[in-house]
Amino acid sequence: MNSDSTLLQGLKIVSLALNVPGPAAAARLTKLGAEVTKVEPPSGDATKTAAPGLYESLCQGQTVLRLDLKSPEGRAELDDLLAKADLLLASFRPSALQRLGLDWENLHARHPKLCFVGIIGYPAPLHEQTGHDLTYQADLGLLRPPQMPPTLFIDLAGAERAVGMALALLNRSARKGTAGCAWVSLHECARDLAMPLKAGLTSSDGMLGGAYPLYAFYRANDGWIAIAALEPHFAQKLLSELGLKTADRAALERIFLQRKAASWEKWAADLDLPLVAVRQSE
Numbered sequence: 001m002n003s004d005s006t007l008l009q010g011l012k013i014v015s016l017a018l019n020v021p022g023p024a025a026a027a028r029l030t031k032l033g034a035e036v037t038k039v040e041p042p043s044g045d046a047t048k049t050a051a052p053g054l055y056e057s058l059c060q061g062q063t064v065l066r067l068d069l070k071s072p073e074g075r076a077e078l079d080d081l082l083a084k085a086d087l088l089l090a091s092f093r094p095s096a097l098q099r100l101g102l103d104w105e106n107l108h109a110r111h112p113k114l115c116f117v118g119i120i121g122y123p124a125p126l127h128e129q130t131g132h133d134l135t136y137q138a139d140l141g142l143l144r145p146p147q148m149p150p151t152l153f154i155d156l157a158g159a160e161r162a163v164g165m166a167l168a169l170l171n172r173s174a175r176k177g178t179a180g181c182a183w184v185s186l187h188e189c190a191r192d193l194a195m196p197l198k199a200g201l202t203s204s205d206g207m208l209g210g211a212y213p214l215y216a217f218y219r220a221n222d223g224w225i226a227i228a229a230l231e232p233h234f235a236q237k238l239l240s241e242l243g244l245k246t247a248d249r250a251a252l253e254r255i256f257l258q259r260k261a262a263s264w265e266k267w268a269a270d271l272d273l274p275l276v277a278v279r280q281s282e
Helices: 021-031 052-059 072-083 094-099 104-110 133-139 153-176 186-193 207-211 232-242 249-256 261-271
Strands: 012-015 035-040 063-066 087-090 115-120 181-185 215-219 224-228 275-277
Touching: 012 021, 012 072, 021 035, 021 052, 021 087, 021 115, 021 153, 035 072, 072 104, 087 153, 094 115, 104 115, 104 181, 115 153, 133 153, 133 186, 153 181, 153 186, 181 186, 207 215, 215 249, 224 261, 261 275
Parallel strands: 012 035, 012 087, 035 063, 087 115, 115 181
Antiparallel strands: 215 224, 224 275
16 A cells, blocks of 8 residues: 655645644645645744643644744745745634735735635634634534533544645646635534534434434443444344344343443454444543
8 A cells, every 4th residue: 555645745835723723734734745834923832732742743744933923024934935835724814814914815916826725713704703613513513511522523624624625726726827715614614514413313313313223332241332233234243143133222232231342342343343342531
């Protein structure tokens, strides 16, 4: 299998993105072989204080500079970087970029070959509205308070969407010589992730929300297991191996209580069945 670490070799990317979505996108582009320079404000990126390990992981393989973009010297250094770059990645609201003279009109006039991807919270006309992963999920019914989400689902989905948009713009630029600008809305990502819920598929009475006994959690002797036997051949094989004729939830509950979760996981792996022990997050 060929490595994907050279797919973007030769491409230069400047990232002004802070926190998680933009840096996660930049990290993905770095892994694909792009040369990424991350520009931080003099105060740095808050993620370095909140989660040092995550920060280091997201910056691995990149050049990190701290520049005061409000100063003539900082702007001059940034412009030197942009003059040699293929893409600028940012996570500022449009008004903030405009105050810095980094709105698309100004950017394109100074650097006509430069593509731009901006990560924002809400799409126009709400593009100046503030938000974060938690509020996007809450707004679209993806949370069950007071339980907090175990990871930053929307931020990471937005990062992948930003990578896709960056690749699309770079591809068009390579084919047609036309630089482009695109905005990635995190709220739109959350809305798309909510589609199965809105369609009823993962609601509490939906097939993938608990209604189907072979796509569910079950208590084991010492914890929990998760089953996802959706396809008929998996379902039939699972039931046959358990000595059942139908997917009877009560019968499944009694059977799975008889062994430890790790034992069930090994049993399923040996039989090529989609069942795993549930790990608790650390």
